[in-house]
Amino acid sequence: MRQAPAIEGVQLGLIITPMPESGNFQASSASNVRGLVRMPVPKRAAWWLAGLLTCLIAPWWTSGQEPSKEPVPALNKDEEFWFTRAKRRPAAAAQMVLARHPLTIAALRVESLHQMVWEGLEFASEFAPPLNADWLELVEDNRPLPDLRGKAPEELPKSALPTYRAYCQALIYAFQYPPEAFKKSARDNAFIKFPHLWTEPKIHRGKVVPIDGRIVRIRKYEAPWQAKQAGVTHLYEGWVFGDTKRSHPYCVIFPMLPEGFEVTEDMRRQVSFNGYYMGRFTFRVPDKDIDIPLLIGPTIYGAKAPPPVIDATPFSLVVLIGVVALLVGLVAVICGITWWFRKGDRAIQERLSARLDQQALEMMENVEAGTLPEEPAPEATPAPPPPIAQPVDPNRLGQP
Numbered sequence: 001m002r003q004a005p006a007i008e009g010v011q012l013g014l015i016i017t018p019m020p021e022s023g024n025f026q027a028s029s030a031s032n033v034r035g036l037v038r039m040p041v042p043k044r045a046a047w048w049l050a051g052l053l054t055c056l057i058a059p060w061w062t063s064g065q066e067p068s069k070e071p072v073p074a075l076n077k078d079e080e081f082w083f084t085r086a087k088r089r090p091a092a093a094a095q096m097v098l099a100r101h102p103l104t105i106a107a108l109r110v111e112s113l114h115q116m117v118w119e120g121l122e123f124a125s126e127f128a129p130p131l132n133a134d135w136l137e138l139v140e141d142n143r144p145l146p147d148l149r150g151k152a153p154e155e156l157p158k159s160a161l162p163t164y165r166a167y168c169q170a171l172i173y174a175f176q177y178p179p180e181a182f183k184k185s186a187r188d189n190a191f192i193k194f195p196h197l198w199t200e201p202k203i204h205r206g207k208v209v210p211i212d213g214r215i216v217r218i219r220k221y222e223a224p225w226q227a228k229q230a231g232v233t234h235l236y237e238g239w240v241f242g243d244t245k246r247s248h249p250y251c252v253i254f255p256m257l258p259e260g261f262e263v264t265e266d267m268r269r270q271v272s273f274n275g276y277y278m279g280r281f282t283f284r285v286p287d288k289d290i291d292i293p294l295l296i297g298p299t300i301y302g303a304k305a306p307p308p309v310i311d312a313t314p315f316s317l318v319v320l321i322g323v324v325a326l327l328v329g330l331v332a333v334i335c336g337i338t339w340w341f342r343k344g345d346r347a348i349q350e351r352l353s354a355r356l357d358q359q360a361l362e363m364m365e366n367v368e369a370g371t372l373p374e375e376p377a378p379e380a381t382p383a384p385p386p387p388i389a390q391p392v393d394p395n396r397l398g399q400p
Contacts, residue, residue, distance in 0.1 A: 128177055128185040131169055131206045131276060138162035141201050141280040142291050166206075168226040170276040170296040175232045175255045179274070179298040186210040186274040194244040197293045201279045209277045209295060211250055213242040214270055220263045223255070236263070238300060239292075240271060251283065251292045256299040270303035 092108065099105050138159050145167070146160035153161070174182070185208035192209050215238050223232040232255050239249040252273050257263075275297025283292050 126181060126184055128182045128208050128276075129173055131166055131173075133206070135162040135166040135169070136206045139166060139205065139279050142282060144282045145294075164224070165226070167278065167296070168224050170278065171223065171227045171232055171235060171253065171255060172230040174253075174275065174296055174298045175227075175230065177298070182208055182274040182297050183210075192277075194242050194247050194250075194293070197277055198247075198280070201277075201293075204277050205279050207277055208274055208297075210272065210274050211240060211242055211252070211295065212270070212272045213240040213250065214268060215240045215300065216249070216267060217265050218257070218261060218263050218267070219265075220257075238271075240273065248290055248292050251281070251294045252300065253294065253296045254299045258299050258302065260302055261300065272301045272303070273297055 095108055099108065139162060140157075140159040143157075143159070143163075146156065146164050148156065148160065148164060187210075189204075189207050189209050192204060192207070197204055197209065217239050219237045221235050221237060223235050227235075235253055235255050236257050238252045238254070240252055241247075241249045250273075252275060254273075254275070261269075273295065275295035278294045278296060280291045281294045282289050
């Protein structure tokens with residue numbers, strides 16, 4: 001059976017203790033630790049001093065170390081059992097119990113915190129835990145999210161590693177802590193809106209901020225390496241347009257997709273979200289780069305759908321629409337006919353008015369010239385024709 005690759009900081013199943021015979025650190029069983037009690041006082045003091053220096057130097061030295069970029073061979077099911085965060089915790093706790101030496105326990109504890117085997121003191125809390133303030137202080141706005149793949153530490157900008165660690169820490173907290181804790185933490189920041197996050201990113205960075213808006217798309221991505229060690233396999237990215245008009249959308253990151261939502265490029269649904277505000281980061285859109293506020297939280301909440309409206313009208317909707325359309329059509333026909341006739345009347349009136357204006361203009365011109373148009377002479381009445389001579393009857397001559 002091939003040997004599984006080692007995990008940085010905590011070696012599973014082994015205890016890092018000094019051997020009094022050689023004076024070097026090496027792996028030993030729990031029985032070898034008892035030899036430390038029988039060590040002479042000077043040697044014991046020397047080992048105490050060495051352990052103290054280890055506690056001071058180990059966090060600083062390991063803070064600049066990143067996982068190897070070389071591909072790690074795939075693990076079978078038996079090996080993978082020991083390389084999950086749920087199994088590393090009890091294994092590291094067993095190491096510290098068997099170590100017994102206080103300095104060795106302190107060194108293991110510090111390194112396990114750095115490797116996120118534990119996340120500080122994990123007491124039951126009603127609120128979301130705060131993020132690392134030192135990492136947040138080094139985050140720079142208006143930059144893309146750091147990509148550490150295939151790059152040496154010296155090739156990365158100063159803000160890349162702190163941004164990556166703060167991003168992973170926020171994602172792990174969003175996965176481990178209940179959504180109710182984020183909702184309670186966001187109540188005190190309900191006054192924070194888009195203008196606050198856009199103009200004052202350093203002031204509000206790391207706060208749990210509530211947002212409401214319309215989500216337009218959801219995408220699914222692989223989780224970062226550090227988050228995968230904590231059990232986060234995938235993350236979801238959504239773009240939410242808030243209530244502020246003509247503003248850029250929010251980019252919300254969450255590890256749990258609620259029921260009723262799916263990965264899609266086109267959707268219109270009202271949602272609410274509570275998450276850590278990380279800052280303004282640059283995202284690529286089809287034609288340009290834009291800066292978008294980034295938030296990380298457990299999940300999104302869909303707005304409740306309004307109750308259906310009961311139709312209490314006696315007629316169906318189709319009949320009502322048909323009647324209204326008929327009335328509108330009749331009114332349109334009547335208005336059209338009226339307009340057509342008025343248009344013809346208006347043309348005739350314009351012609352008459354022009355003719356009268358022309359006659360009035362001619363009369364004015366004649367008056368100015370001193371002549372008036374002669375009135376036509378009345379036609380003479382024709383004289384009646386002369387009477388026609390009639391023949392005289394000689395028998396009637398002399399009769400009255």
